[in-house]
Amino acid sequence: MNPMTQTMKFQPVLDEIAATLRPQLGQGGTVASYIPALARVDARQFGIALRTCEGEEAGAGDFETPFSIQSVSKLFTLTLAMQRMGDTLWERIGREPSGNPFNSLVQLENEQGKPRNPFINAGAIAVADRLVSQALANGDNGSNGNSAKADILALMTSLCGEPIGFDDEVAQSEADTGFRNIALANFMKSFGKIDNDVAAVLDTYFHQCALRMSCRQLARAAAFLCRDGAHPLDGEPGITGERQTRRINALMLTCGTYDAAGDVAFSIGLPCKSGVGGGIVAVVPDKLTLCVWSPALDATGNSLLGMKALEMFVARTGLSVF
Ligand code: GLU
Numbered sequence: 644m645n646p647m648t649q650t651m652k653f654q655p656v657l658d659e660i661a662a663t664l665r666p667q668l669g670q671g672g673t674v675a676s677y678i679p680a681l682a683r684v685d686a687r688q689f690g691i692a693l694r695t696c697e698g699e700e701a702g703a704g705d706f707e708t709p710f711s712i713q714s715v716s717k718l719f720t721l722t723l724a725m726q727r728m729g730d731t732l733w734e735r736i737g738r739e740p741s742g743n744p745f746n747s748l749v750q751l752e753n754e755q756g757k758p759r760n761p762f763i764n765a766g767a768i769a770v771a772d773r774l775v776s777q778a779l780a781n782g783d784n785g786s787n788g789n790s791a792k793a794d795i796l797a798l799m800t801s802l803c804g805e806p807i808g809f810d811d812e813v814a815q816s817e818a819d820t821g822f823r824n825i826a827l828a829n830f831m832k833s834f835g836k837i838d839n840d841v842a843a844v845l846d847t848y849f850h851q852c853a854l855r856m857s858c859r860q861l862a863r864a865a866a867f868l869c870r871d872g873a874h875p876l877d878g879e880p881g882i883t884g885e886r887q888t889r890r891i892n893a894l895m896l897t898c899g900t901y902d903a904a905g906d907v908a909f910s911i912g913l914p915c916k917s918g919v920g921g922g923i924v925a926v927v928p929d930k931l932t933l934c935v936w937s938p939a940l941d942a943t944g945n946s947l948l949g950m951k952a953l954e955m956f957v958a959r960t961g962l963s964v965f
Contacts, residue, residue, distance in 0.1 A: 654701040661703035672939030672947035675919040680816035686939040692858035695931045696870045706858040713918030716851040717767040746823045756834025760898040765827045771847040775839045791847045802864040814853035861934035868926045903943035912963035921946040927962045
C-alpha cells in the first residue's frame with residue numbers, strides 16, 4: 644500500500660480517539676505521587692502518535708509534549724543489554740510475569756536475588772548493572788560518573804534522529820526518594836547479583852527513568868520492534884536480531900503492564916510497555932508502533948486514558964496480534 648494512504652487511514656482514527664477522550668481528562672485516575680517531581684504534572688493531558696513500518700507518522704492531542712518516560716525506558720535498556728550480551732543476560736534475569744507489585748522485595752528474597760523479569764524494578768536495576776559493566780569493559784574508568792547513561796542517550800538519539808535528554812529534576816527527585824529501589828539494589832548485591840557499585844547502578848537506573856520524550860519520539864524510537872529489529876529511520880537491520888525482537892515483544896505482552904498484563908492481552912492484544920509517567924508504547928508487529936500518554940493512572944499503575952485509547956485503536960482498526 645502507498646505509505647501516504649496508510650497515514651491518511653490512521654490520522655482520522657487518532658483524531659477521533661483524542662476528541663473522544665478529551666472530555667474525560669481530569670475525570671479519573673491519579674498521577675504518580677511517590678516521585679515528587681511527577682506529582683506536579685498536570686493530569687489533563689493526552690497524546691497519541693504512531694509510526695508505520697513504512698516510516699509514516701501521525702499524531703493527535705498533546706503528542707509533541709515531552710514527558711517522563713519512566714518504566715517505558717526498561718524496553719530500551721533491555722534492548723541495549725540484549726545487543727551487547729545476547730543470551731547470557733538471562734543468567735541474571737528471568738522471563739516470567741511477577742504477579743507481584745513492580746517494586747516488591749518479597750519475591751526477590753524467595754528467588755535468591757534473581758528478578759523475575761527485566762520490566763519490574765529489580766529486573767531493570769539488574770539490566771542497568773549489566774550496562775555499567777559493559778561501559779567499564781569499554782574503557783569507562785568511572786571517573787565521570789559512568790557512561791552507561793551516555794550509551795542510553797546515544798541509543799535513544801539514534802533511534803529518534805534527534806537529541807534526547809534526561810530531566811535532571813526528575814532524576815534527582817527519584818534519587819532523593821527512591822528508598823525502595825535503593826533497597827532492591829542493595830538486596831540483590833547481597834545475593835551477589837549486582838557486580839558494580841550500587842550508587843553507579845542506581846544513578847543509571849534513575850536517569851533512564853527520567854528520559855524526557857514525546858509520544859511522537861517514543862513511537863519512532865520503538866519502531867524497530869515492528870520491523871524485525873531494523874533501525875526505525877534508515878532501515879538498517881540489527882538494532883536487535885529478528886529472534887531478539889520477537890522475544891522483546893513477548894516480554895512486553897506478558898510482563899509490560901504491571902499486574903494488568905493478562906487483562907491487557909485480553910482486551911487490547913498488543914505487546915505494551917507502560918510507565919508511571921503515564922506513557923504506554925504498543926507494538927503491532929510488521930505494521931506500526933504506537934505511543935499514548937496521559938498522566939493519570941488507574942489502580943494498576945497504567946495510564947487510565949492511555950489504555951482506553953489503545954482499546955479504541957484496536958477496536959477501530961482491527962489490529963491485534965491475535
Ligand atoms: N522510576 C520509577 C520507579 O523506579 C519507575 C516506575 C515505573 O514507571 O514503573 O519506581
